[in-house]
Amino acid sequence: xxxxxxxxxxxxxxxxxxxxxxxxxxxxxxxxxxxxxxxxxxxxxxxxxxxxxxxxxxxxxxxxxxxxxxxxxxxxxxxxxxxxxxxxxxxxxxxxxxxxxxxxxxxxxxxxxxxxxxxxxxxxxxxxxxxxxxxxxxxxxxxxxxxxxxxxxxxxxxxxxxxxxxxxxxxxxxx
Numbered sequence: 001x002x003x004x005x006x007x008x009x010x011x012x013x014x015x016x017x018x019x020x021x022x023x024x025x026x027x028x029x030x031x032x033x034x035x036x037x038x039x040x041x042x043x044x045x046x047x048x049x050x051x052x053x054x055x056x057x058x059x060x061x062x063x064x065x066x067x068x069x070x071x072x073x074x075x076x077x078x079x080x081x082x083x084x085x086x087x088x089x090x091x092x093x094x095x096x097x098x099x100x101x102x103x104x105x106x107x108x109x110x111x112x113x114x115x116x117x118x119x120x121x122x123x124x125x126x127x128x129x130x131x132x133x134x135x136x137x138x139x140x141x142x143x144x145x146x147x148x149x150x151x152x153x154x155x156x157x158x159x160x161x162x163x164x165x166x167x168x169x170x171x172x173x174x175x
Contacts, residue, residue, distance in 0.1 A: 012036030052107030059098045060115060062090025
């Protein structure tokens with residue numbers, strides 16, 4: 001279904017999930033349809049899976065963003081406004097509602113793990129890209145020419161000495 005914040009003004013077009021086993025064709029169902037709800041038939045297990053993948057993730061991200069204490073700026077983008085609205089929407093619902101989404105849905109823990117894995121993957125992607133940028137800045141021209149810097153010795157001050165060039169090695173061998 002939906003939380004008190006989502007349905008406070010109207011139920012129009014909000015999903016009202018039902019399992020045919022648990023609801024009949026009586027007046028109460030007709031009344032919900034007259035309220036403008038979009039009736040969605042699905043099993044309980046399918047509902048739990050969908051709820052964890054949408055409601056729980058939405059509330060988790062909104063509450064995580066709340067911890068960042070985000071503020072409006074003079075240059076807000078539409079995306080940032082959406083995030084601010086997400087924080088407001090999710091935190092206006094009680095923590096008990098959020099806790100209920102976690103506690104009573106066996107799929108919620110899996111979603112938390114997926115969120116954690118997504119952040120770890122994203123950080124690795126960022127750091128991996130950063131590594132490549134720094135590598136190009138440090139060794140760009142040499143690597144473009146097919147050369148690689150090989151460090152053979154460390155000076156006592158901690159700075160590395162590059163390996164001698166192949167010409168220098170040939171010159172030493174000829175002497």
